[in-house]
Amino acid sequence: MRIPTLYALPLDVMPVALIERAASLLFKRLLVTHPGLFDRLGEFRERRFVFAPVDLPLVFKVEPEKKALSVCRKPQDFEADARIEAPLFLLLALLEGRCDADALFFSRDLTVTGDMEAMLAMRNALDDSNIDLPRDLSRMTGPLAPLFARAGNSLRRRALGEETAAWN
Amino acid sequence: MELICPAGTPAAFREAVDAGADAVYCGFRDETNARNFPGLNFSREELREAIAYAHARGVETFVALNTFMRAGDEEIWYRAAADAVALGADALILADFGLMAHVAERYPEQRLHVSVQASASNPEAIGFLVEAFNAKRVVLPRTLTVADIARIGKRIPCEMEVFVFGGLCVMAEGRCSLSSYATGKSPNMNGVCSPASHVHYRKDGRDMVSELGDFTINRFPAGEAAGYPTLCKGRFDIADSHAYAFEDPVSLDAMGEIDALRAAGVSALKIEGRQRGKAYVADVVSTLRKALDATPAERERLLARMHGMSEGQKTTTGAYEKRWR
Known part of the structure; x- marks a missing residue:
């Protein structure tokens, strides 16, 4: 499922600094929950990875060594060592290991360019990480965590389809 | 027939076990196995935990040490074999005759499987490996027809394992120099x-x-x-x-042949894909487990959606039904 253009419109006007601040908070939360997230990257920790959702006007850059996440608005772009492009929900599904990256590559839903060793290492690191975004991120909301987790699970089910979301 | 399933990470390993594997095969995070990709494979500690997880659920673990030893650096492979044996691997999957000889001599109780990388594809070659190294099973190349397999099965004193799903190598494995x-x-x-x-x-x-x-x-x-x-x-x-020139981008799906493979004397069906994600492993293993017990018509329905996960989004029965052009 792609994000409808209408839903992505606010991101065209929202200050990038604000988006980056929010995205960095979520990123840091994931690193707290999964401290070994980038262990499998080995020598590729120092590479710069760009994640470009094709259905959002934004580009995200992750630098594992610095534990940093940056955001820019298209048509601006980041210099990076490896780059992956796909619809947002598929990128998130890859983050959780809910989809197989090779299958998405075969179906042309996903495009990769740049340093393929680094990209493979990142794919394998994420695949082994057991990230569950609704579970992991809802914990930031304190007593509202169950509510946010349920909402996140529901959204994921609709985005990825019942079968995929039910897995694990 | 046993279902032998791939795992490139501990997460994929657990998925394979939970989805119904009889055995999971995997390798160390180095050049001793033929899926030496960045970020993939197991540390010694991860393998220890994985074997314990599998054994607690009645599932076996096969460790692939299926590359060829580099002259002067044999110790890397010897150390990997020693560690896999010490960690409790149920079988070692080997390709190099020198490594087979080493394992047979040092660890005579260790079960030894002949990797597809050894390219053992006739009764004489397989018989030699059984006699010389006490190999208990041979993984046959993906270049044989079902009739070939049946003929081989009648003349060898060990079990046969064949690939039924996943990446399709069309070459004499272990002898292909295209990548080199x-x-x-x-x-x-x-x-x-x-x-x-x-x-x-x-x-x-x-x-x-x-x-x-x-x-x-x-x-x-x-x-x-x-x-x-x-x-x-x-x-x-x-x-x-x-x-x-050689083959289209396509994956192997020989699940339609499992009755013929069983009749040919095959003991184990292997799924390729240690480089694939845990979602693939979980989906393919659980589907193939159901398919093994299903009627042919149900089997076809179960496997239909697997095309989407396959290279080129197409599958073929490969050499099982034909000879290469």
């Missing part, structure tokens, strides 16, 4: 076919171009399903034709 020719690295010596360090993808208009070293492997127009960047699945200009 293009990149200087091979699955046989370095554990990598088309190493990621030499793979490049680029956009050219709406086309996606895949390159390996100095070679253009393929150009996929928008909407056309893609394949791995291997020379054996490349599309080339040959004389007046522009076509796949």
